[in-house]
Ligand SMILES: NC(=O)C1=CN([C@@H]2O[C@H](COP(=O)(O)OP(=O)(O)OC[C@H]3O[C@@H](n4cnc5c(N)ncnc54)[C@H](O)[C@@H]3O)[C@@H](O)[C@H]2O)C=CC1
């Protein structure tokens with residue numbers, strides 16, 4: 001028998017029972033649910049990561065939908081419990097949903113929501129911050145100052161890498177990868193090489209146009225190249241940022257063989273998912289190549305780091321905060337609540353998950369649609385007419 005978990009209840013007399021496994025930023029998401037006849041129960045347990053048993057206790061015997069987190073293991077056990085409780089929808093408060101077994105959700109007829117778009121720029125900005133922090137050794141230099149070690153300017157002190165004119169490599173040039181590429185190209189006039197399963201036409205057009213602008217102003221134009229293989233990116237780029245989804249094709253995409261072909265002074269950034277890098281191999285590579293630097297937002301065994309990583313001066317590490325801006329986190333809460341509400345109300349699915357702005361206008365009633373349901377086709381949900 002699962003232990004009961006503590007909850008906070010909003011709108012106790014609401015007709016539909018919605019559970020959120022965590023408190024989320026902002027209040028709009030709460031208002032949207034409670035104004036639409038939902039009784040909202042927010043889990044207030046102090047532990048960070050809820051177990052499957054904790055979530056089973058939250059679902060109970062009647063639950064219409066759940067908003068959950070990327071730290072939770074959503075598979076057959078939870079989806080069949082949700083189905084038995086009368087539920088039809090689960091939304092991750094995240095764009096990535098590698099914590100969700102979508103096949104199991106399909107078998108149980110549960111719609112799976114996620115939160116694309118609202119976090120694109122925020123996440124790209126953090127990847128850009130990690131690129132700069134690693135290239136210019138910001139964290140090492142900060143620690144040096146605080147330790148009282150600075151006794152005057154020196155020609156060799158914390159010499160790092162200049163970005164201007166170098167090549168930025170992007171693996172996974174989707175929403176976030178493309179936004180990151182634009183920041184690095186426009187901000188630092190870097191050339192682009194990218195690898196993705198699909199052509200990033202808008203990104204290519206942007207680089208072409210920006211290159212023409214620079215040339216017209218007497219500056220060296222920036223260039224782009226779509227690589228035929230991931231290895232081409234790893235060999236050529238000076239700064240490489242990883243932005244693919246995590247699935248079977250991207251698990252340990254960065255492995256010892258691929259680390260070995262990268263430049264000795266390259267910067268590698270990961271703000272996608274930890275298991276995209278073989279982290280134990282990365283630690284060995286960092287030890288053997290002190291001029292190789294990494295900026296990591298995500299880790300293979302989150303919340304833990306592989307042994308040795310914390311000791312590496314050539315690694316900048318932050319705790320999975322890439323989407324952590326106030327506007328974005330409030331927007332993620334809103335989108336996940338609207339996914340759940342929309343399914344409960346029988347609304348269709350928004351036709352373009354890359355354009356979720358209409359759901360995010362603070363003072364406007366959101367469109368009657370679920371912003372983003374990843375298995376809409378598989379479980380036969382209709383699409384909204386835009
Ligand atoms: N660190 C953080 O806080 C955050 C992490 N993320 C992660 O970033 C990922 C990407 O998010 P979006 O850009 O919104 O998704 P997206 O779907 O727009 O982009 C993912 C790209 O990866 C590409 N891809 C898939 N398999 C590939 C492969 N084998 N090789 C190369 N490219 C491949 C896809 O074609 C697509 O263009 C999410 O799935 C999530 O895991 C997202 C937001 C915040």
Ligand SMILES: O=C(O)C(=O)CO
Nearest residue numbers: 093094095096119323
């Ligand atoms: O959205 C995601 O996938 C995250 O990792 C957190 O924003």
